[in-house]
Amino acid sequence: MSNESTIDPLLISVLGGGQLGMMLAEAGAPLGMHFRFLDPSPQAPTATFGELIVGTLGDTDALVRTAQGSAVVTYEWEGVPATGAASLESAGHLVRPSIRALEVSQDRLSEKNLFRSLGIGVAEFAAVDDRSGLDNAVDAIGLPAVLKTRCGGYDGKGQVVLQDRADVGPAWEALGEAGPLILEAWVPFDRELSIIAVRSVDGDTLCWPLVTNEHRDGILRTSTVTAEGDNTTLRASAEKYVGRLLDELDYVGVLALELFDVGGQLLANEMAPRVHNSGHWTIEGASTSQFENHLRAIAGWPLGPTTLKMPSVMVNCIGSLPEAAAIGAITGAHLHVYGKSLRPGRKVGHVTVVAPDTAQLHERLTALREVLPPDIG
Ligand code: AMP
Numbered sequence: 285m286s287n288e289s290t291i292d293p294l295l296i297s298v299l300g301g302g303q304l305g306m307m308l309a310e311a312g313a314p315l316g317m318h319f320r321f322l323d324p325s326p327q328a329p330t331a332t333f334g335e336l337i338v339g340t341l342g343d344t345d346a347l348v349r350t351a352q353g354s355a356v357v358t359y360e361w362e363g364v365p366a367t368g369a370a371s372l373e374s375a376g377h378l379v380r381p382s383i384r385a386l387e388v389s390q391d392r393l394s395e396k397n398l399f400r401s402l403g404i405g406v407a408e409f410a411a412v413d414d415r416s417g418l419d420n421a422v423d424a425i426g427l428p429a430v431l432k433t434r435c436g437g438y439d440g441k442g443q444v445v446l447q448d449r450a451d452v453g454p455a456w457e458a459l460g461e462a463g464p465l466i467l468e469a470w471v472p473f474d475r476e477l478s479i480i481a482v483r484s485v486d487g488d489t490l491c492w493p494l495v496t497n498e499h500r501d502g503i504l505r506t507s508t509v510t511a512e513g514d515n516t517t518l519r520a521s522a523e524k525y526v527g528r529l530l531d532e533l534d535y536v537g538v539l540a541l542e543l544f545d546v547g548g549q550l551l552a553n554e555m556a557p558r559v560h561n562s563g564h565w566t567i568e569g570a571s572t573s574q575f576e577n578h579l580r581a582i583a584g585w586p587l588g589p590t591t592l593k594m595p596s597v598m599v600n601c602i603g604s605l606p607e608a609a610a611i612g613a614i615t616g617a618h619l620h621v622y623g624k625s626l627r628p629g630r631k632v633g634h635v636t637v638v639a640p641d642t643a644q645l646h647e648r649l650t651a652l653r654e655v656l657p658p659d660i661g
Pocket of ligand 1: 407437476
């Protein structure tokens with residue numbers, strides 16, 4: 285059991301040391317918090333943002349050293365092995381959000397089954413365990429459809445779109461060896477949305493305004509939040525969905541739910557039991573950022589207001605970065621560099637642009653597009 289007398293109430297342990305951990309540390313520093321991260325890489329983005337324990341996220345000894353003496357253990361990556369996080373909980377450490385949230389989010393089938401059991405709309409889906417199972421699933425669901433790995437896929441990786449019967453064989457060739465699969469009906473969505481919510485230890489829940497997201501090649505490119513895009517009916521529906529999830533999971537912290545808007549009906553795609561890329565705009569655009577509220581929640585503090593301060597657009601920097609000085613010359617533009625080596629398809633930073641109104645936001649975005657390398661965003 286951890287010894288309470290040696291616990292530092294302002295020390296937060298984070299499993300994972302990527303950019304989400306970095307932004308948690310940036311939000312926590314002014315609150316007097318300090319951080320210990322666990323990451324396999326000594327060059328992790330959080331290396332200069334706190335103490336870094338270098339080790340795999342399944343390494344029991346490294347997990348114990350990371351959690352030792354901290355007020356709470358959280359995670360910034362949903363791939364953290366649930367057994368490792370559970371062993372910390374069994375040893376007496378507070379782990380927030382719940383291990384169950386981690387487990388559910390690691391398997392698209394469990395996630396979809398949970399959504400369905402809570403009355404949250406989802407596209408038709410079926411588990412696929414072998415080649416004949418894929419044929420049966422195609423018969424049941426129809427085409428077009430998307431074949432996805434149940435576990436471990438992210439940013440569109442581990443996914444194949446099937447347009448017609450001729451695609452079934454190649455899809456199986458591509459993913460048949462990749463572990464258990466799920467076939468989902470293709471959703472002819474009008475737009476992609478996400479709702480970011482936070483729940484406190486006392487069960488208080490707040491949501492930020494609805495975010496409109498654009499993806500390309502399965503990777504999030506932009507997130508936009510304006511009063512106009514925050515449709516009241518859709519927002520009420522999204523808040524109802526996410527509220528059910530948070531309560532069911534006895535959740536503490538920030539959770540993101542990705543949604544498809546299909547003719548005014550919301551279908552849930554997936555959830556992330558952590559701070560989320562589509563919530564980065566909250567640093568500049570909301571009264572309290574997703575990072576600060578995640579920390580407040582897991583520390584057992586009251587939540588801060590989640591209201592929109594200014595219309596905002598976040599543009600991901602994928603593979604390369606713009607000139608920092610050029611971004612600095614644009615009023616309302618804020619660059620965040622993650623300190624990662626540049627690689628095609630890798631999220632290496634983002635820019636959030638805020639403005640007092642939508643017209644000025646578009647002007648500033650046009651200025652931003654002029655200085656972004658063509659492959660970004
Ligand atoms: P995911 O990894 O499930 O978030 O998928 C990445 C992106 O692929 C989504 O943000 C969508 O743009 C697209 N996508 C995934 N599943 C579907 C689907 N069933 N129908 C249409 N587009 C999808």
